[in-house]
Amino acid sequence: MxxxxxxxxxxxxxxxxxxxxxxxxxxxxxxxxxxxxxxxxxGGIPLAEGGEDRDGLEMDVLQVRLGPVLRDWPAGLVLHCSLQGDVIVEAQAELVDGRSRQDDDVVGPARGIDNIASLLALAGWDDAAAEARRIRDTALESGEGAAGSELERLRRRVRRSWTLRWSLRGVRRLSDKEAHARRLPADAVGDTYDRLIGMLDRAVAGVAATAAGDTGTRTNDAGRTLSTDHLAHLVMGLDLATARLVLASLDIHELLAGQAEHEVSHG
Missing domain, CATH: 1.20.5 (Single alpha-helices involved in coiled-coils or other helix-helix interfaces)
Structure with a gap:
C-alpha cells in the first residue's frame, strides 16, 4: 500500500x-x-491603437464613424470620431451631399417635428417619440394645420415631465458668447432641455401660422443655419450617447455645410 x-x-x-x-x-x-x-x-477589423489621455497615460484609441444613415441621426451628417473608452477625444464633421436644408413648405416643418421625435427617443422616452412621429405623419398627410392641437398637447406633456427635465438639464450648456463664437443661432443658447423646448415652441408657432394662412412668420426660415465647422467642437469630451443628444437638440435639418468640412477639431 x-x-x-x-x-x-x-x-x-x-x-x-x-x-x-x-x-x-x-x-x-x-x-x-x-x-x-x-x-x-x-474579422479584418483593425485593433485599437494607443494614445495619451489627459493625464498623460496611454489608452486605446478607436476610430469610429457615425452616419450618414443611422436611426435618430441627422440625415447626411457624418461624424468621424476618435474614442478613448466611450469619450470623444477628436472629431471631424461633414455632410455627404452638401446642403441638407430643404425649403419645401411642408417637408421642412415636418422634419423639425421629426427632430423632436429623435431627441425624445434618444432621451429614452419612446412613447412620446412615437407620438411625435404620429404628429409628423399627420402634418405630411393632412397639412400642418391638422397637427396643431396634437402638437400643443405633446408640448404640454413634455413640459410636465420632471424626469425628462432632470435627464437633459445641464447637458452641453451653451452661453450667448459661446453660441456666437461657434456661429450658432440664438436658439442654441441654453442646455439640451432648453433647446428641446425651443424646438417644440417653434414647431407649434409654425403650425399655428400655417393654419392662419400666415406663411410670412414661419419659424424655419433661412436665418437658422448651422455649420459643420463647429459641430465637432460641440461633442468633444462627451460620451457617444450624450453627443447624440446634443446633436439632436441643435435641430440640424437646417444645417449648412461649412467652408472647412475636413478640418479636424482638437477642442
Whole structure:
C-alpha cells in the first residue's frame, strides 16, 4: 500500500500535473494569446491603437464613424470620431451631399417635428417619440394645420415631465458668447432641455401660422443655419450617447455645410 500510494500518487500528481499544467498552459495560453492579439485582426477589423489621455497615460484609441444613415441621426451628417473608452477625444464633421436644408413648405416643418421625435427617443422616452412621429405623419398627410392641437398637447406633456427635465438639464450648456463664437443661432443658447423646448415652441408657432394662412412668420426660415465647422467642437469630451443628444437638440435639418468640412477639431 505504501509503495502504491506514495509512488503512484507522486508520479501521477507531480509529473503529470507539471506536464499538463505548466507546459500545456504555457503553449496554449502564452503562445496562443500572443499570436492572436499581436498578429491578427479579427474579422479584418483593425485593433485599437494607443494614445495619451489627459493625464498623460496611454489608452486605446478607436476610430469610429457615425452616419450618414443611422436611426435618430441627422440625415447626411457624418461624424468621424476618435474614442478613448466611450469619450470623444477628436472629431471631424461633414455632410455627404452638401446642403441638407430643404425649403419645401411642408417637408421642412415636418422634419423639425421629426427632430423632436429623435431627441425624445434618444432621451429614452419612446412613447412620446412615437407620438411625435404620429404628429409628423399627420402634418405630411393632412397639412400642418391638422397637427396643431396634437402638437400643443405633446408640448404640454413634455413640459410636465420632471424626469425628462432632470435627464437633459445641464447637458452641453451653451452661453450667448459661446453660441456666437461657434456661429450658432440664438436658439442654441441654453442646455439640451432648453433647446428641446425651443424646438417644440417653434414647431407649434409654425403650425399655428400655417393654419392662419400666415406663411410670412414661419419659424424655419433661412436665418437658422448651422455649420459643420463647429459641430465637432460641440461633442468633444462627451460620451457617444450624450453627443447624440446634443446633436439632436441643435435641430440640424437646417444645417449648412461649412467652408472647412475636413478640418479636424482638437477642442
Amino acid at each position: 505504501e509503495h502504491g500510494s506514495h509512488e503512484g500518487m507522486e508520479h501521477g500528481s507531480h509529473e503529470g500535473m507539471e506536464h499538463g499544467s505548466h507546459e500545456g498552459m504555457e503553449h496554449g495560453g502564452h503562445e496562443g494569446m500572443d499570436h492572436g492579439d499581436m498578429e491578427m485582426s479579427p
